[in-house]
Amino acid sequence: MTSDTPDLSTFEARIAVLGAGMMGGAVLSGLLAADLSAESVIVTNIDEDALRPWAERGVQTSDDNVAATRDADIVFLAVKPHVAADLLDEIAAELSEDTLVVSLAAGVTLSTLEGHAGAGVPVVRVMPNTPALVGEGMFVLTPGEHCGKDRLEAVEQLLNACGRTEVVPERLQDAATGLSGSGPAYLFYVADALIEGGVLEGLPRPMATRLVAQTLFGSAAMVRQGDEPPATLREQVTSPGGSTAAALRVLDAGAVRHHLGAAVSASTKRSAELGA
Numbered sequence: 001m002t003s004d005t006p007d008l009s010t011f012e013a014r015i016a017v018l019g020a021g022m023m024g025g026a027v028l029s030g031l032l033a034a035d036l037s038a039e040s041v042i043v044t045n046i047d048e049d050a051l052r053p054w055a056e057r058g059v060q061t062s063d064d065n066v067a068a069t070r071d072a073d074i075v076f077l078a079v080k081p082h083v084a085a086d087l088l089d090e091i092a093a094e095l096s097e098d099t100l101v102v103s104l105a106a107g108v109t110l111s112t113l114e115g116h117a118g119a120g121v122p123v124v125r126v127m128p129n130t131p132a133l134v135g136e137g138m139f140v141l142t143p144g145e146h147c148g149k150d151r152l153e154a155v156e157q158l159l160n161a162c163g164r165t166e167v168v169p170e171r172l173q174d175a176a177t178g179l180s181g182s183g184p185a186y187l188f189y190v191a192d193a194l195i196e197g198g199v200l201e202g203l204p205r206p207m208a209t210r211l212v213a214q215t216l217f218g219s220a221a222m223v224r225q226g227d228e229p230p231a232t233l234r235e236q237v238t239s240p241g242g243s244t245a246a247a248l249r250v251l252d253a254g255a256v257r258h259h260l261g262a263a264v265s266a267s268t269k270r271s272a273e274l275g276a
């Protein structure tokens, strides 16, 4: 669904991904798929097994965050939120105003990040999501005090190659966690439930999976195209007295709309707690 062909083959900065697990790995996979040179990247992890697949893809690997940071222009912080401050303390001596720190950690504020990175170090807080893995991530960015326009544009260029970006004031970052950061989980949950519904009605599971995948993909494409609001698109599927109206009545009886909104709010609240 990506309209422009992403191309990072000429991107020059050296990149370190510290703690490349699920999310850091998804971003890195997206960047490599957009032709970022594997030789310009180093990944770290305290878990050796997590590094092996990267070494097989030609990426330099290390268990030494300090050494990895030393040679990097852009440092992705991809560890769990409760590890972020300690990791910054560990690498702070290698950071300077020439290094850009990009945090992917839910909830961790710019004030915490900047406080631990050290004086004058440019920082960007980002809320990513895992579809970065297939080049369709959503990245919500807030630049810190020392991150100028050029640096922000460099991060946008990188992340636009594996999805789409929005820049927001920091007060909206936890809501972004609740909506797009956690969002893929809600949609995978819905996909899983729909597949089970199809199986209950007699469809073979692989076929039910294909039907659901294409239905989600096509519906997402229509929502993203933005010609009509989703409420109108839903009406277009809902024939008077028809099958969809019967189905939507069941969803309303189960207060599914309310629960989806409440799920976004619960994740938003938890995101703020994770950074506290």
Ligand SMILES: NC(=O)C1=CN([C@@H]2O[C@H](COP(=O)(O)OP(=O)(O)OC[C@H]3O[C@@H](n4cnc5c(N)ncnc54)[C@H](O)[C@@H]3O)[C@@H](O)[C@H]2O)C=CC1
Pocket (backbone or CB within 6 Å): 018, 019, 020, 021, 022, 023, 024, 025, 044, 045, 046, 047, 050, 065, 078, 079, 080, 081, 083, 087, 104, 105, 106, 107, 127, 128, 129, 130, 181, 182
């Ligand atoms: N998984 C997701 O969908 C999303 C995750 N995030 C954020 O991404 C960050 C990472 O989350 P996940 O990738 O899901 O977790 P993860 O557990 O898959 O990855 C974290 C990795 O960091 C490694 N690690 C731990 N301490 C380390 C250290 N001191 N030095 C180097 N490596 C270390 C772990 O071994 C692990 O592989 C979190 O802060 C989370 O809030 C944000 C949005 C979405």
Ligand SMILES: O=C(O)[C@@H]1CCC=N1
Pocket (backbone or CB within 6 Å): 106, 177, 181, 182
């Ligand atoms: O569950 C979490 O805390 C992370 C942040 C958003 C998605 N996964």
